[in-house]
Amino acid sequence: MKTTRRELLKRGAKTGLLLLGGTALYEVVSGSELLTGGAPLRHAMAVDLRRCLQEEGCDRCAAACHGAHNVPRIADELRAVKWIWKDEMGRIFPETVGRIANAELREKKTVVLCNHCTNAPCVRVCPTGATFSREDGIVMMDQHRCIGCRYCMAACPYGSRSFNWYDPRRFLSEDAINPDYPTRTRGVVEKCDFCAERLDTGGRPLCVEACRAGALIHGNLNDPGSDLRRALQGRFALRRRAELDTDPGIYYLL
Amino acid sequence: MIQKAFHGGKLYWLLLGAxxxxxxxxxWFYLRQLExxxxxxxxxxDVSWGLYIAQFTFFVGVAASAVTVVLPYYLHDHRAFGKITIMGEFLAVSSVVMCMLFIFVDLGQPFRVLHVFLYPSPTSPMFWDxxxxxxxxVLNLVIAWTVLGAEYRGTPPPGWVRPLIYLSIPWAVSIHTITAFLYAGLPGRHLWLSAITAARFLASAFSSGPSLLILLCMAVRRFTTFDPGKEAIRSMGKIVAYAFSAHVFFILLEIFTSFYSGVGSHRESFVYLFRGLEGHAALAPALWASAILALAALVLIVVPKTRNSLRVLPLTVAMVFVSIWLEKGLGFVVGGFIxxxxxxxxxxxxxxxxxxITAGVWALGFMLLAAFFKVFITVRREA
Structure with missing residues (x-):
């Protein structure tokens, strides 16, 4: 008998339940069931929760990213600029982890960043094409074209975009600026660019390199032999708000 | 004709000066914001749009409402509106100017605003808006100026303006529909992600717009030599009665679906707006005020005796205007983010x-409106 997708998801849910020790989980994707296709290269990333959740208080990924990308260090948390940061599991997955009884797991933190969606709402709504999707799945920003209307921030269902409410250069000390990466100006939106400049020369994203726990795995989602696909194989993964069909490129391995 | 805007009495100059x-x-504050x-x-x-975009949304509605006087006059030959269609069109022009200013002051990089035309993006509702x-x-300015100009010269309006007038009717609907699409197409913002958003916007537009026009007509009646006529004012009251009933009805539809379905995420914004979440309820007083004003105004506008009383009507439509301003010009936009x-x-x-800055945009819009009305009233008096 052929296994339907629904049954597979049910089985996945049960496995997820065992793994997380909570109530039902759904929207589970398994490595062998990936719907791939389209371009030969689709950059994506997996967050291995078993490894990441153990590293409480670790922010090496964010420190490496923010340092190299000249992300301003703004004390005003409500107007902070963030490319990658840690948030509570229960808030990242409100429909699944957010509903389980295990408060300890709900409050554990893991990384969030731009999901580099295939059907990115931010790209769809941008009135100037300042944010756009590349063939290889990276959602990019052209900060010189951005008019600062912040429509993309309203459209992003993940809260992954930051606006420069302040002049960001005021929050960067002269000697800490990385001269190889541009600083931004006030009044434009910015976000994680998946280290496109590194990926284009065969490198890996900085957060992946910085992670000592080996919790972040980058790779080509459309290449069955990639590190990423191997990591996804045989494990179940969650994606944020998968029901919105944005097709996020960040997988959270259970 | 424009010179008429520069001749006025003490009251006119006092108003413009204020x-x-x-x-x-x-x-002055905008220059600080630029800096x-x-x-x-x-x-x-987390709340990346505020008062500016909310005011923009609200005034697109006021702009669209010119159709509520243009349509009855030109399609149904409702003569009473003949005296005020031009006022409606000038109100639309002033409102659109305010909308554009609200968008402009909201931009992080205002000097790049022309990028919208330099890099047209047809997938973006903002581009289409x-x-x-x-x-x-352009339509309303050309129509109003041409029709009034003909009156000024004592000739009938040129034939070519008629098709433009017909075009302006669906066009009015389009501006508020597309403004609703700015919101209604965003995944994950449940207060906005509703097929009824555009209908809601139109209903609230066709109540708040004519309400403002009634108040303006009453002011013009009182302070100038021009009388828009009781019949025109009462007709607009009737339009407000229908549109405002639809507006309240549509909100109740949203509340039914959000709460009866039991889907938490659909409910949260409403709960935030009316009761607050996690102890935060800054907007609740405004939203309750809006609801109470709406219910009181609904009774006053539906009952014929109070609707037709020119003493009660201004109070009623002021309540309608404030109620919708609080709900749409504050709650809808901000609530969608929470x-x-x-x-x-x-x-x-x-x-x-x-x-x-918001008050400044209002003031600029109303200065423009005062000048337009001055021209209109002077031409009417001399014609």
């Missing part, structure tokens, strides 16, 4: 600079 003072304060960035506003990461708003501005995608409840409180 508005100019408010506008100047707005400009310091949008950090001078109350907007934050810009296009239809510009079109609507809670945030990561479940945070961050409140929005507009700052003094933001309020002054």
């Amino acid at each position: 508005l100019a003072a408010v506008a100047a304060a707005g400009v 310091l960035g949008l950090s001078v506003t109350g907007m934050v990461r 810009t296009v239809v708003l510009f079109g609507y501005l 809670p945030s995608p990561l479940g945070a409840v961050t409140e929005y409180r507009p700052t003094a600079p933001e309020i002054f």
Whole structure:
């Protein structure tokens, strides 16, 4: 008998339940069931929760990213600029982890960043094409074209975009600026660019390199032999708000 | 004809002077915003649109409402409106100008605004909104000026203006529909992601717009030599009665679906707006005021005796206007952002600079409107 997708998801849910020790989980994707296709290269990333959740208080990924990308260090948390940061599991997955009884797991933190969606709402709504999707799945920003209307921030269902409410250069000390990466100006939106400049020369994203726990795995989602696909194989993964069909490129391995 | 705007009595210049003072304060604060960035506003990461975009949304509705006097006059030959269609069109022009200013002051990089035309993006409702708003501005300005100009010269309006008038009717619907699409197409913002959003916007537009026009007509009646006529004012009252009933009905539909379905995420914004979440309820007083005003106004506008009383009507339509302003010009836009995608409840409180800039845009819009009305009334008196 052929296994339907629904049954597979049910089985996945049960496995997820065992793994997380909570109530039902759904929207589970398994490595062998990936719907791939389209371009030969689709950059994506997996967050291995078993490894990441153990590293409480670790922010090496964010420190490496923010340092190299000249992300301003703004004390005003409500107007902070963030490319990658840690948030509570229960808030990242409100429909699944957010509903389980295990408060300890709900409050554990893991990384969030731009999901580099295939059907990115931010790209769809941008009135100037300042944010756009590349063939290889990276959602990019052209900060010189951005008019600062912040429509993309309203459209992003993940809260992954930051606006420069302040002049960001005021929050960067002269000697800490990385001269190889541009600083931004006030009044434009910015976000994680998946280290496109590194990926284009065969490198890996900085957060992946910085992670000592080996919790972040980058790779080509459309290449069955990639590190990423191997990591996804045989494990179940969650994606944020998968029901919105944005097709996020960040997988959270259970 | 434009010279008529520069001849007026003491009252006219006093009004313009007062508005100019408010506008100047707005400009001064805007220069500070240009210097310091949008950090001078109350907007934050999680609530990234505030008073400016909310006012924009509200005034697109006021602009669209010109159709409520144009359509009955030109399609149904409702003669009473013959005296006020031009006022409706001038109100539309002033409102669209305000909308554009609200968008402009909201931009982080205002000097790049022409990028919208330099890099047209047809997948973006904001691109289309810009296009239809510009079109609507031009249409109403050309129509009103041409029809009034003909009257000034004592000739019938030229034939070519008629098709433009017919075109302006669906065009009015389009501006508010596309403004609704700005919101109604966003995944994950449940207060906005509703097929009824555009219908709601039109219903609230066709109540708040004519309400303002009634108040303006009453003011014109009182302070100038021109009388728009009791029949025209009562007809507009009837339009408000229908549109406002639809507006209240549509909100109740939203509330039914959000709560009866039991889907938590659909409910949260409503709960935030009326009761608050996690102890944060900054907007609840405004939303309750809006609801109470709406129910009281609904009774007064539906009952014929109070609707037709020219003493009660101004009070009723003022209540309608304020109720919709609170619901749409504040609650709808801000409420859509709360809670945030990561479940945070961050409140929005507009700052003094933001309020002054907003008041400044209002003042500029009303200065324009006062000048238009001055021209209109003078031409009518001399014709």
